[in-house]
Amino acid sequence: MRILVVEDDADIAAFLCKGLREAGHAADHAADGRNGLFLATGEAYDAIVLDRLLPQMDGLSMLAALRATGSRVPVLILSALGQVDERIKGLRAGGDDYVVKPFAIAELLARIDVITRRGLMPVAESRLRVADLELDRMARVVKRAGEVIALKPQEYRVLEFLMRHAGQVVTRTMLLEGVWDYHFDPQTNVIDVHLSRLRAKVDHAPWTTLIHTLRGTGYCLREPQ
Amino acid sequence: MRLRLSTSARLTLANSALLAVAFGALLLLVTWLADRFMAGHVQESVEAELRIMESEFNVDGVHGVAALIEQRMLIVSPNHDRLYRLEGPDGSLLAGNVMAWPAKAPAPEQPFKMPSRRFPGVTVVDLRWAGLSDGSRLLVGFDEIEVAQVRGDIRRAALWSLGAMLLISLSAGFLLTRAALRPVEAIRRAAQRIMEGDLKHRIPVRSGGDEFDRLGETLNTMLDQINRLIASVRGATDNIAHDLRSPLTRHRARLEAALRDAPPPDQLQPWIEHNLADLDKVLATFQSLLRIASVESGLLRQEFVTCDIAQLARDAADYIEPLAEEQQQQLVVQVTAGAPLPAHPHLLFQMLINLLDNAVKYSPPGGAIVIDAHATETGWRLAVADTGPGIPLDERGRVFERLYRLDASRHTPGLGLGLSLVKAVVDLHHGTIRVEDNRPGTRIVIALPFESLPNDDA
Numbered sequence: 307m308r309i310l311v312v313e314d315d316a317d318i319a320a321f322l323c324k325g326l327r328e329a330g331h332a333a334d335h336a337a338d339g340r341n342g343l344f345l346a347t348g349e350a351y352d353a354i355v356l357d358r359l360l361p362q363m364d365g366l367s368m369l370a371a372l373r374a375t376g377s378r379v380p381v382l383i384l385s386a387l388g389q390v391d392e393r394i395k396g397l398r399a400g401g402d403d404y405v406v407k408p409f410a411i412a413e414l415l416a417r418i419d420v421i422t423r424r425g426l427m428p429v430a431e432s433r434l435r436v437a438d439l440e441l442d443r444m445a446r447v448v449k450r451a452g453e454v455i456a457l458k459p460q461e462y463r464v465l466e467f468l469m470r471h472a473g474q475v476v477t478r479t480m481l482l483e484g485v486w487d488y489h490f491d492p493q494t495n496v497i498d499v500h501l502s503r504l505r506a507k508v509d510h511a512p513w514t515t516l517i518h519t520l521r522g523t524g525y526c527l528r529e530p531q
Numbered sequence: 532m533r534l535r536l537s538t539s540a541r542l543t544l545a546n547s548a549l550l551a552v553a554f555g556a557l558l559l560l561v562t563w564l565a566d567r568f569m570a571g572h573v574q575e576s577v578e579a580e581l582r583i584m585e586s587e588f589n590v591d592g593v594h595g596v597a598a599l600i601e602q603r604m605l606i607v608s609p610n611h612d613r614l615y616r617l618e619g620p621d622g623s624l625l626a627g628n629v630m631a632w633p634a635k636a637p638a639p640e641q642p643f644k645m646p647s648r649r650f651p652g653v654t655v656v657d658l659r660w661a662g663l664s665d666g667s668r669l670l671v672g673f674d675e676i677e678v679a680q681v682r683g684d685i686r687r688a689a690l691w692s693l694g695a696m697l698l699i700s701l702s703a704g705f706l707l708t709r710a711a712l713r714p715v716e717a718i719r720r721a722a723q724r725i726m727e728g729d730l731k732h733r734i735p736v737r738s739g740g741d742e743f744d745r746l747g748e749t750l751n752t753m754l755d756q757i758n759r760l761i762a763s764v765r766g767a768t769d770n771i772a773h774d775l776r777s778p779l780t781r782h783r784a785r786l787e788a789a790l791r792d793a794p795p796p797d798q799l800q801p802w803i804e805h806n807l808a809d810l811d812k813v814l815a816t817f818q819s820l821l822r823i824a825s826v827e828s829g830l831l832r833q834e835f836v837t838c839d840i841a842q843l844a845r846d847a848a849d850y851i852e853p854l855a856e857e858q859q860q861q862l863v864v865q866v867t868a869g870a871p872l873p874a875h876p877h878l879l880f881q882m883l884i885n886l887l888d889n890a891v892k893y894s895p896p897g898g899a900i901v902i903d904a905h906a907t908e909t910g911w912r913l914a915v916a917d918t919g920p921g922i923p924l925d926e927r928g929r930v931f932e933r934l935y936r937l938d939a940s941r942h943t944p945g946l947g948l949g950l951s952l953v954k955a956v957v958d959l960h961h962g963t964i965r966v967e968d969n970r971p972g973t974r975i976v977i978a979l980p981f982e983s984l985p986n987d988d989a
Contacts, residue, residue, distance in 0.1 A: 487846070488876060490877055491822070492884075496850065496888075499854050
């Protein structure tokens with residue numbers, strides 16, 4: 307994919323571009339808002355990574371100007387401002403997702419993956435299926451190899467989130483934001499405990515492993531290769 | 532050009548101008564009344580003189596009248612202009628100082644005026660005439676010199692008193708408003724001193740309790756609040772310096788050592804991961820401190836919404852439950868529904884997560900954790916109890932301090948910030964928190980009131 311990075315800090319920009327290229331994307335860089343807007347309107351990008359505090363034109367103004375031209379390119383806002391209200395402001399201005407600095411490159415890549423595929427995903431699909439794992443969203447029933455598995459509401463929501471993002475990397479932060487209604491700092495490794503419990507129910511031997519742990523990043527639920 | 536005047540000067544000038552206008556109106560009224568009275572008085576005198584002359588005619592005839600006129604003209608003062616004319620039926624002058632019958636004279640007994648010939652421009656003469664029974668005509672006229680004099684006297688007196696009044700009103704007004712506005716100057720000076728760095732200085736408040744004292748008290752309360760905020764930020768920075776310096780120093784030392792003696796390639800990966808984990812911990816501490824400071828600032832109160840506390844407690848318990856299960860601990864949820872409470876849902880959830888996480892961490896395997904939430908008459912009571920080692924009595928007050936750890940050797944993972952955030956969230960909701968003995972273990976009891984007290988901004 308072709309991705310535009312709008313970031314004024316040269317080190318962070320270089321780190322971002324390198325990370326994106328290693329993940330197989332083509333990355334362009336703009337160091338200020340005006341230049342970023344110029345590139346974003348002139349070229350066809352699959353996604354934009356946008357810093358909030360920029361010289362010339364701040365990130366949110368640039369985003370508003372970009373959206374005013376009718377562009378619907380997915381935008382991931384990058385910011386040191388992590389307050390809940392700042393986040394809401396960013397999403398309201400037309401951002402598709404919001405990542406708080408400092409961040410891990412894996413987190414960023416996973417989120418870019420999600421926002422660029424959002425348009426392709428059938429949101430209202432009532433039946434999700436990965437290999438022999440089935441989830442009926444109408445009846446709220448989960449089956450593995452035809453066998454009905456009883457899940458607690460919380461486990462069900464985690465599994466639903468993973469299946470909706472099947473094949474994509476899902477980070478712990480994404481799980482927190484997607485499954486729980488609260489914006490909070492998870493403290494210890496509670497998420498991992500939730501996942502291991504879910505696995506014990508839907509992903510244990512002799513079934514083929516579908517939920518994979520990616521060390522230092524998160525999880526991925528995918529078809530066996 | 533706009534003239535810039537002080538409030539005191541503006542008030543004084545406005546007041547004096549108002550007084551001057553009122554005084555001017557009064558003066559006009561007095562002059563007009565005096566004029567009317569005096570003019571009426573002259574006309575009456577003229578008429579009285581005519582009647583006297585007529586009586587004289589009735590007694591002594593035309594000659595008597597002529598003699599009387601002669602006599603009157605002798606005693607008239609040089610400051611007056613008095614006119615007389617007695618003429619026979621044929622129009623000949625029998626006595627008096629008016630040579631010709633005035634052309635503009637109206638019917639008899641009708642008052643009329645003519646310019647004074649003796650004092651032209653200074654006054655006029657009020658005249659009146661009457662026909663006598665033998666066909667002769669008698670004309671009498673008195674000047675209005677006195678009217679002009681009285682009018683002048685009134686004007687002079689008025690001008691003097693106006694001047695005196697303006698002087699008094701201006702000076703008294705200036706002194707009074709300056710005295711009344713003196714507290715403003717005191718507030719300005721106090722603010723100046725505070726700006727110059729004397730943060731402890733406060734606005735002097737008298738015991739009177741007037742508007743300025745109330746303003747001063749409010750401003751002082753505001754300054755206290757600002758001071759507390761500054762102190763809390765300063766406290767946070769002190770602790771950052773204290774608790775972040777050591778891991779950063781370790782990190783730096785490791786990097787420096789690697790510069791001299793690079794880790795072998797097969798150990799490079801774990802070495803880097805080790806360093807990253809260290810840095811992440813520093814960043815997490817930093818983030819938590821900032822978050823506590825932002826909660827303590829009280830600004831997040833703007834984000835309060837109506838919350839179902841029972842639901843919140845159940846969600847928090849659901850979230851932590853797998854963790855307890857992993858330790859074979861029993862998580863008991865005692866929650867009853869109740870009235871909603873205006874609160875910050877995300878922070879309350881975080882608060883409960885922190886408490887429950889601690890409870891799981893400190894309870895032994897197989898222990899029990901109880902979360903209790905129910906509404907009382909005044910608010911919500913939330914309690915989290917564990918069966919851990921408990922907190923010694925003398926340390927119960929200190930556990931809410933930033934980066935304070937009961938376990939001095941720091942074996943259990945954690946930043947020592949969880950309870951500080953809990954305390955900050957409780958304060959944000961104007962609630963109270965206390966540590967109780969659970970025999971064995973710890974019970975933390977939180978009371979969140981329905982009605983926040985506006986003055987309890989600690």
